[in-house]
Amino acid sequence: MFECILLDSIMKINGERTVYNIFHLLSAKKSTQTIQDSNLFGLTNYFGVYKPLSRQAFNKEIRRLNHNQFITLNIDQQTVHITDKGHNYFNQIKEEHKHFFHLNGAEFHQTADQFSKHLLLFIQTLTHLHQKNQRFIPIIEDIETQQFVKKVWNKQQQLGTEKILKSIYQDLTIILETFPDSHAGAFVDSLTSVKKVGLSRYQIAKKYNITSHNVYFSFMNIIHAICKAIETNQSLTFLPQLYPVHKNQMLLSDSANQTFYYLQQGLSIDEIANVRTLRVNTIKDHIVELAYIYKTLNWTGYMTEQQYLLVKDTLAKLQSKKLKDIKSELPESISYFQIKLVIALGGRENLGENHYV
Amino acid sequence: MSESQLEQNLQANFGFSTFRPGQKDIIEAVLNKRNVFAVLPTGTGKSLCYQLPAMMLSGTVIVVSPLLSLMTDQVKQLKATGFKKVAALNSMLSYQEREMLLQQIDSYKLLYLSPEMLQSKRIISRIKPLKISLFVVDEAHCISQWGHEFRPDYLRIKQTHQLLHKPPLLALTATATPDVQQDIIQALQVPDVDKFIYPMDKPNISLVVEQVNHVKEKEDKLVEIIQHYPVPTLIYFSSRDEAARVASLLQAKVLDRNIAYYHGGLDNQDRLLIQQQFMNHQLDVICCTNAFGMGINKKDIQLVIHYHFPSQIESFIQEIGRAGRNGQESVSVTLYHEYDRIIPQRLLDTELPDIVVVKQMLRQIYNSDVSYEDVKDEFILKVNGMEPHWRFFRYQLEKLKIIEHEQFNITKISYQDAVIALQKTIEKRYQYKYNKLNEMLQWLHTKGCRRKELFTHFQEHIQEPTNMCCDYCDFQWENWQPVFEQSNDTSQSWQISLKEILYQGE
Incomplete structure (x- = not known):
């Protein structure tokens, strides 16, 4: 899966950004740049789907793809292109995955993480309590998770452990049956109960003969599937209780969010820059970021309708997403900001969200 | 406190009916507000000597320990037994976690601190108003310059202890030669100390050295031992890669045993899972580096290779x-x-900062107007981020009074003399470390009783072994017949596994 995601990203970025943009995308560096790019290149699904990824491991994977001639490293050593061989390979593995691919980073990059911790700790806790065993070392160390699980238990305990166990069993079975056995198996192996401590990532990798990256992805993929099922009110009975209180999940940097607040107060770009002691260009970047989310953003203060249409037409004609190319096709008077804004506002329809599922 | 009362407390809090040798004497002295110095070998329940008093005394027990993982493991274990008024304050906490902890600091009965934390004025000011019933220095050998792992930060413990108006003190260590013991007591500067020194030798462990002539022979021998003795086993390695490599070699060759590796390079979650699997009899053999074991409280390990x-x-x-x-x-x-000697030699050579770097940095301090922070950053950069090197350097400069309150003072000693002093210290330290390594090597080459030789530096009298003594005296593999306990690891479909985990009958 990791390969598939990397190749897909490389293909869509097409050498117009460095590979580190992909790294930032997967590990969820929530910067304005990363978010804009993920929108621009139609990669929002991959946002934050691999937070524990280290730069080292990422580099190693890129080197491996290069070694296998799936990609070529450009002279700058920073950008890459996919090769024909890589393209074929991608099509082949994409076919294998497409029936059970659920990763949706834009929607779940925060929720999925929290939910998975809740689930793991709750199952450990529940099975211990079922066996009247109050003393155990929690498998998830973070205090927020522990408090959440405690709260859920306090609220639900009148159902009794037997009933809750049954519900969780049914819920998980419904979900897991839609996955290949190896994925479901790896998922079940990572659960910890009173009888059995879950396997670590490298042990699962060995058992199923997959890379430890893919152990992470196959687990997270199933977690995303559960999140989706919960969000769309499918007939899960207990797992929704473990779902984190839904926060504002929009793919928006905190800084852009603040700018949004001032915009709503009616401040101009210059005024916001002043108040926030930020550069004007930074504020403009925030506005572009906001435009991706709020398609109804009022852009009339930033360009005329004529300018808007001109940029839009040019975008439709040009294949490249390189701003420089676009800018050179347009009159001098159109700024980069204006171009980016039009892309953001119409981005989805113009550039399509062609994910591989 | 009457005798049975202590035992009752032990039973109620830990579920044991009797103390292990040493524990009771130490705890009684502690409860009588004596200053105590104790040497108790590993695995004999050192930590109980302050954990039980923490539950019994009013006020807070403070434990200074350099071993972060040990601290967090103990906190987890205590919480799991139901004792929740315990916390660890160390650099592993996030800002929020630390704030939360500091805000409710008076609600803990047992508080672990890393020595670095003692440097924070803020933390000291939060601890100072507490009623401190006992001040524990764990791994007390770290305070001795001639202990095998001297930590400059440990010297501040004495100051902190005085700052906190000298509550009763308990200094504990598992390993200290008589010289080091003397050194510790001197460094802590507490009058009138009760000493409890218990022997380090364990009469139930047989000592065997197997000499091999090439690497392949070593691997074969290891495989053979693991095949023959399915008891819970630890195998120690000096490198992470080797631990992982040999683990997979063993997995391939010994199919009926569950084998994993463990080292500091694994992420937190994986480390926790491996430890727990070992505790839970899902693993028989762990190939590990010295990162493993400190917090492990597993009673049935019968083979350490x-x-x-x-x-x-x-x-x-x-x-x-x-x-x-x-x-x-x-x-x-x-x-x-x-x-094999090459490996520890190589490790030793990187333990202290390079004298070239030391000279360079000293010259900068003497010749230009650099700030403390700049020197610190550059130094750490030059030694590839090895913090201990910086701490060593800082401590040496503080000793020479070149650093005072994080400011440089070059009037106390000339550049030349400073260089000479540092050079001498480094040489002496290396000499000391090499002597230590030689002791180890000498032991491996012992031509006599290994037990006597191993403990001769620590104690005069050796206990009578309860089983075979060593390969020199009487050890024979065929005479070792431990009770086998097979771990259970069945491979089955996920549907059945899930049913079992969630208690769904057929």
């Missing part, structure tokens, strides 16, 4: 001490190859 030996006898004794905690017959095997 050193695939690589450590660089000093103290570590070796601690590591083999993880076996046989219930007094059952256990074996320590060291597989020794002539060239």
